[in-house]
Amino acid sequence: MTEKARTTEKARTTARAQAETEREEIGTIRARPGEVLHRPVLAFALAAGALAVLGLAVTGLPTDTAQLPAVARQAMRIALPTWGQTEVVSEVVYGSRGFDTFGETFLLLAAVISVMVLSRGREPRSEYVGESSAGQREQAELDSDGGSSGTDQQQDEARSAERREESEDAAPAELPDDLPLGSRAPDRAQAMTVVVRAAARTAAVFLFVASIYLAAWGFTPGGGFPAGAALTGVAILLYGALGHQRVNRLIRPNLLEPIEVFGAAAIVAIGVLGLVLKGSAFRNFLPLGETGTILAGGSQQLYSGAELLEVATGLTIAVFSLLGMSHDWAGDDSESDSDSGSRSGSDDEGEDET
Amino acid sequence: MIVANYLVAAAVFCLGLLAIMLHRDLIKVVLGLSLMEASGYLMLVSMSYRRHATAPVLVNPPSGQSEQSLVNGNVTDPVLQNFCLTAIVIGVAVTGVFLAIAVRAAQHYRSVDAANLTELHG
Numbered sequence: 339m340t341e342k343a344r345t346t347e348k349a350r351t352t353a354r355a356q357a358e359t360e361r362e363e364i365g366t367i368r369a370r371p372g373e374v375l376h377r378p379v380l381a382f383a384l385a386a387g388a389l390a391v392l393g394l395a396v397t398g399l400p401t402d403t404a405q406l407p408a409v410a411r412q413a414m415r416i417a418l419p420t421w422g423q424t425e426v427v428s429e430v431v432y433g434s435r436g437f438d439t440f441g442e443t444f445l446l447l448a449a450v451i452s453v454m455v456l457s458r459g460r461e462p463r464s465e466y467v468g469e470s471s472a473g474q475r476e477q478a479e480l481d482s483d484g485g486s487s488g489t490d491q492q493q494d495e496a497r498s499a500e501r502r503e504e505s506e507d508a509a510p511a512e513l514p515d516d517l518p519l520g521s522r523a524p525d526r527a528q529a530m531t532v533v534v535r536a537a538a539r540t541a542a543v544f545l546f547v548a549s550i551y552l553a554a555w556g557f558t559p560g561g562g563f564p565a566g567a568a569l570t571g572v573a574i575l576l577y578g579a580l581g582h583q584r585v586n587r588l589i590r591p592n593l594l595e596p597i598e599v600f601g602a603a604a605i606v607a608i609g610v611l612g613l614v615l616k617g618s619a620f621r622n623f624l625p626l627g628e629t630g631t632i633l634a635g636g637s638q639q640l641y642s643g644a645e646l647l648e649v650a651t652g653l654t655i656a657v658f659s660l661l662g663m664s665h666d667w668a669g670d671d672s673e674s675d676s677d678s679g680s681r682s683g684s685d686d687e688g689e690d691e692t
Numbered sequence: 693m694i695v696a697n698y699l700v701a702a703a704v705f706c707l708g709l710l711a712i713m714l715h716r717d718l719i720k721v722v723l724g725l726s727l728m729e730a731s732g733y734l735m736l737v738s739m740s741y742r743r744h745a746t747a748p749v750l751v752n753p754p755s756g757q758s759e760q761s762l763v764n765g766n767v768t769d770p771v772l773q774n775f776c777l778t779a780i781v782i783g784v785a786v787t788g789v790f791l792a793i794a795v796r797a798a799q800h801y802r803s804v805d806a807a808n809l810t811e812l813h814g
Contacts (some may be wrong), residue, residue: 345763351756355764356714377714378714380713381709381710381714382710382711384709384713385706385707385709385710385713386706388705388706388708388709389702389703392697392702392705393702395702396698396699396701396702396735397695397697397698399739400739401694401695401744402694402741402742402743403696403743404742406742406767406769407769407771409771410770410771410772411764411771413748413770413771414748414762414764414767414770415763417750417763418750418759418763419695423750424749424750424751425748425749425750425751426748426749426750426767426770427748427770427773427774427777429770430771430773430774431774431777435771435774438774438778439778440693441783442778442782443781445781445782445785446781446782446784448785449785449786449788449789450785450788452789452792453788453792455795456789456796457792457795480766496750536748563777630751633715654783656788657788659792660791660792660795662793663792672694686742686793
């Protein structure tokens with residue numbers, strides 16, 4: 339082998355090694371969080387298997403010409419004579435399958451409690467969003483301790499900036515509603531423009547009345563669930579348009595949580611009263627009013643009303659707990675020290691995104 | 693053809709499953725779970741459908757029918773509609789809890805990638 343050939347061979351080997359390294363690097367880049375599809379072969383195989391099994395199964399389901407199942411025919415038969423109920427779905431929800439609804443409601447309650455436990459901050463709260471006063475003194479003490487050591491200037495700067503922001507948040511000069519017309523729109527974090535505020539105030543009244551009507555009068559009785567969800571919508575609308583300062587007198591933990599527990603207790607009481615007075619849980623124990631009026635359906639109307647309280651407050655608590663989760667970012671100093679070694683560079687990117 | 697609805701429900705379910713299996717992003721996993729729940733709603737409502745049927749409401753029956761004929765007549769299945777309502781509430785509850793966990797994980801690890809949640813590694 340000549341000298342020239344040997345050099346070429348060496349160059350090729352180097353190039354191959356380089357290419358391999360590059361390929362590995364590309365592989366590493368591809369394996370970075372969120373970029374690649376995770377175990378695609380396994381996932382597609384499982385999904386295809388599930389599709390095949392489900393496809394076979396659904397062809398065996400009753401077609402649209404089959405007779406209704408016995409339980410549905412029974413519900414149709416007893417709706418009017420036994421429960422005084424013209425809307426058979428409501429009769430099933432609050433009447434013949436009231437126990438299912440009971441389980442579902444308490445599952446919702448358990449979920450709301452889980453969200454509350456997961457989302458609560460270190461200090462006791464007096465409001466969900468824009469929490470500004472609780473724990474401020476303790477935080478100041480902590481901050482002054484941390485500052486004296488002078489180890490992390492950047493952290494101190496960030497903290498003081500956050501404090502400035504929070505103090506602005508806590509004591510605005512005046513509410514956006516007090517500003518004269520034609521002045522600049524308020525900060526988005528405070529409220530939206532006067533047009534949106536006026537529209538939201540108008541819409542909220544109609545939506546609120548429609549929700550209550552749905553629960554009280556729409557195909558009476560029934561409607562507690564959708565009405566509760568609509569009331570949560572009203573709360574979110576008002577919060578979005580008017581800002582937290584305007585809604586925090588109504589939407590605060592020590593008002594909503596007792597109402598929610600009261601709704602849950604009322605549902606239990608309705609079930610127990612049915613059991614004690616009539617021999618089976620959630621059985622009607624009140625006289626049936628005239629069909630189609632607000633008193634129709636006896637205890638089902640009470641059940642629906644209790645559901646309204648439970649669902650409206652439960653969903654509102656869950657939504658606002660999630661909205662209020664943004665503050666408790668930094669861990670304890672000891673925690674962040676021990677974690678800092680194990681954290682990779684991608685952590686810093688995540689901070690900005692979230 | 694109601695079988696088409698069933699097949700779409702099965703396909704949406706598998707799409708959700710695929711999203712959960714393929715992605716490590718916790719938010720995308722929650723979205724996949726919501727897709728799977730939605731396929732359940734479609735399935736339940738489709739199963740309650742009957743051809744030429746009317747709603748199971750015993751007020752103002754369609755012309756030519758009385759309330760009593762409606763009881764024995766052709767209506768959609770009220771029990772499955774009730775199940776669908778129940779499923780929606782449970783879906784909301786599950787999504788809420790998962791989102792709370794995702795936010796907490798993001799705050800703790802500064803990442804929503806499930807592969808970075810390694811604190812419980814042995």
